[in-house]
Amino acid sequence: MSDAAPGSMLHELTRQTRWGLVATRAIVLEAAHPQIGAALITNSTFVAHPWRRLRNTVLSAQRMVDPDIRVRQREAARLNRLHARITGTDAEGRPFNAADSEARAWVVATLFESTVTMCRLSGESLDGPVLERLYAEFQSFLTLMDPYGGKLPPTLREFWRYYACVVEERLENTEAVHVILDRLFAQVPAPPLLRDRPAVWAAGRALAGPAATAIVVASLPESLRIRLGLAELPGTRTLMHAAYLSTGLATRLLPEAWTRLDTVMTMLDPAYTPAGPRTPDGLRVPDGLRVPDGLRRGMAKAGALLRLLTPYPETAATAPSAAPSAAPTAVPTAGDSAVRSASRFFSEVLDQTGDGHLDWPDLAAMAREIATRLDLETQDEDRLFAAFADWWRELQKELDTDGDGRITGHEYAAAATALAGPALIRIAEVLFDVTDTDDDQVIDAREYRSLFRTAFDHDPGDHDPGDHDPGDDDPGDERLTRGEFVRRFLGFMAGRRHSRGYDRMFAQA
Structure with missing residues (x-):
């Protein structure tokens, strides 16, 4: 061209x-x-x-x-x-x-x-x-x-x-x-x-x-x-x-x-960082897409000022719903504020098309989003879609109790916390493989942060002043084995573990 x-x-x-x-x-x-x-x-x-x-x-x-x-x-x-x-x-x-x-x-x-x-x-x-x-x-x-x-x-x-x-x-x-x-x-x-x-x-x-x-x-x-x-x-x-x-x-x-x-x-979106496609030296951001750091800092300050000037929203337990069409959410129990209920996870993350049900187009949309953000090579992309397709078949078998070919939020919430089938594990393993760039079977802090910065526009080490749960997806100096990485991903997909990075990937409107 x-x-x-x-x-x-x-x-x-x-x-x-x-x-x-x-x-x-x-x-x-x-x-x-x-x-x-x-x-x-x-x-x-x-x-x-x-x-x-x-x-x-x-x-x-x-x-x-x-x-x-x-x-x-x-x-x-x-x-x-x-x-x-x-x-x-x-x-x-x-x-x-x-x-x-x-x-x-x-x-x-x-x-x-x-x-x-x-x-x-x-x-x-x-x-x-x-x-x-x-x-x-x-x-x-x-x-x-x-x-x-x-x-x-x-x-x-x-x-x-x-x-x-x-x-x-x-x-x-x-x-x-x-x-x-x-x-x-x-x-x-x-x-x-x-x-x-x-x-x-x-x-x-x-x-x-x-x-x-x-x-x-x-x-x-x-x-x-x-x-x-x-x-x-x-x-x-x-x-x-x-x-x-x-x-x-x-x-x-x-x-x-x-x-x-x-x-x-x-x-x-003050956190917006346009990401260019990969080159042999890593990810390149095209010159026309670079956002001045001063502007980014200015917009972040504007967002903080807006939070100060407007009343803080009421809690989910008392506030009227801002989105009447959304599925009802459960109020986290004391001491467990970072863990969302499976029903809320279903409406915010899994129901990608917003029709109130989970079916293949929802999971295909999640796979497309991962492939897009990570700019996956053909082989890794095929592995990812195959794993999502297998996961959909597992979900249908285990959760589609009425046999209508789709899963409701209630059906998912009733059994989600026990789901950790081989297909979902394979999804996590694709993420691990594309993150483990030096192929040493361990994801260090640099690779982990690179995953979130590249794919999710999020730095696990940077937290908003109003965020009262710092470090929930920041490994610090921790080195994650394949098993630990998979465990964290499964916890998120079951709605048991809160992760701002994964939220940005899947739940961001």
Whole structure:
């Protein structure tokens, strides 16, 4: 993908905050495609964990346009492996596959068309040569993802005919579209900076959620809006133009560091550390993703100030539920505050899709998250998915008491603390093997911290001032044998052991 060199349009766009407008609009257009909509509704965690999904999407997009061809090829191969595992049938019995070439071409088409729409609504003129250049970059993007499959039309004139044809003849009023528009913006959980201040977040979301939905709806093709039954309320078009114009002006007038996407993500999560793909010398963080230490410290202080200025939330025993749809949680007993109940562990960690049940898509999502964060090689990734698949079969055999093919929180909580089957042990062993970089069958403190810093964006030795349980996942100078590492992991997966590092991997919204 020669067009991905520094200075290319895609290389610059994917690092701008306003790229969020493109991604948000595109995901709605993608969700209306029957293949993509079915994959999203049955396998995706974007509703239950939108901030985590945003983080992964941003990092993946930036790797796909990295100047280093090896980075681009590695990321494309990783995406191909993960997408090939997302298969099934929709509610009408039609098969879907996330690696389908037609669907992949539509994903890239929506990103290109949404980029053009963003520029137009932001007051930027894309003349003929510039538009041709941008289209060529997106064509190269698709070629990298699917070299032997889907293709975009060769010319822009043909592309616009193709785009209109898909909108008119292929897109449907899918469940995924309405989940995104009706639930995602209205119920999106707080970002890490505001996670312990649900009232503050709820107040802001009550204003921003409907506005975000209105902006997206107003920007969709009119014929699609009508087919989806989405009414355009008075004033929403003006609101949409204002949103796009303001982001365009901010990008052109403000210092570049203020409008970078990683800057905004750091504001939302002071612990956010974008991680690049591995190189022979270890993990490399692309220059465009480095976040100034001063900014990170400043956002951490802002979070501490917010905690001081807002009331501390009531305890789980007395406070009204901030998320009525969440499964009820048990109040830890005295002297055992660091140990979460199995039912709470089920709702916060295992139920990745947020539908209240545990089935294969939930465990597949956990496997994808581990593989993504650790940037696993093909062999280790295959071992991990195989172990998760075996664990799912073990869970079904032991816990699916009514035989409906899924596990409820009650079924899990009733027996979870006794679960330590061979499949779960194999999952832990994959983690041990990729962490034990010197292959001495012992994980020292450096390797342990490297695991959490690399995979979980967390330093086991750094604790927030308000954290009253320091050291729960910090080995200090301890050296962990394979057995001890496995024991700790099994304790976490059974809900018996609290670990902030693993929490960041699995439970972070």
